[in-house]
Amino acid sequence: MKTYPLGKRTVHRVGFGAMQLPGRGAFGPPRDRAEALAVVRRAVDLGVDHIDTAQYYGPDVANEILRSALHPFPERLALVSKVGARRDAKGAWLPADRPEELRAGVLENLRSLGVERLAAVNLRLHTKGDPAVLDEQLDAMIALRDEGLIEGIGLSNVDEEQLRQGLGRTEIVCVQNPFNLVDQQSRPVLELCTERGIAFVPFFPLGAAFGRERVLGHPQVKAVAARLDATPAQVALAWVLAVAPNTLLIPGTASLEHLEENMAAGHLKLDDEARAALGVTGTPA
Structure with a gap:
């Protein structure tokens, strides 16, 4: 797998997201707690050096699993979290984005992970x-x-104007926005990130926000998967990398x-026919 800078780090382009733990x-x-622990350990065994998490996943559940599985964390592992939200007693997603709440969110992440510093923290906008x-x-x-509590600042759920505002104030090391083969509204943000050398980390790469079938059931995705002896999910993930x-x-x-299926997507090469079918242009990434 190829790598790309994430702030001060250089990470493999296929990492792991802790939201489903x-x-x-x-x-x-x-x-299944035992399997969740095994998944995290296996991910690192397979070369993952970038894990995305948040204290409000659970809350505290994702971070506790990561800590139980991996602490003390490998030095090469970039732990990235996010702030700007919280959960209520029923699991609803609520904003928590006042300055004092952002600080509290970072401190809660450090506490629940058992670390002194995070590689990056994304400010999630609502x-x-x-x-x-x-x-x-x-x-x-x-x-x-x-203060040294985070190495880099990221932004999440932003438009191009907000990203430019952030860049006018400070270095932005990563951006997390929804993006996949059938939802490309964030392409202007992606293009600005590419121009500025900023890591772009799409969430819902398989379309989870509105139904995976729109991506995984896409006729061209299915056709490419059949021809390349891959799964539709692997093709959809390889498209994002391409x-x-x-x-x-x-x-x-x-x-x-x-x-295992997701990690194999990092090794799937989309040939010229696949790139044309899926609408990938330019030099292969």
């Missing part, structure tokens, strides 16, 4: 909002970085079988 909807205990509010949020993130050199995958699963 807790129960359904990233809430509550895991379906609405378009007021640019002055984003400036206040960025002030909080910059302070956390200057669209730009700075895309990083963080497919999540609590299944060893699916983990």
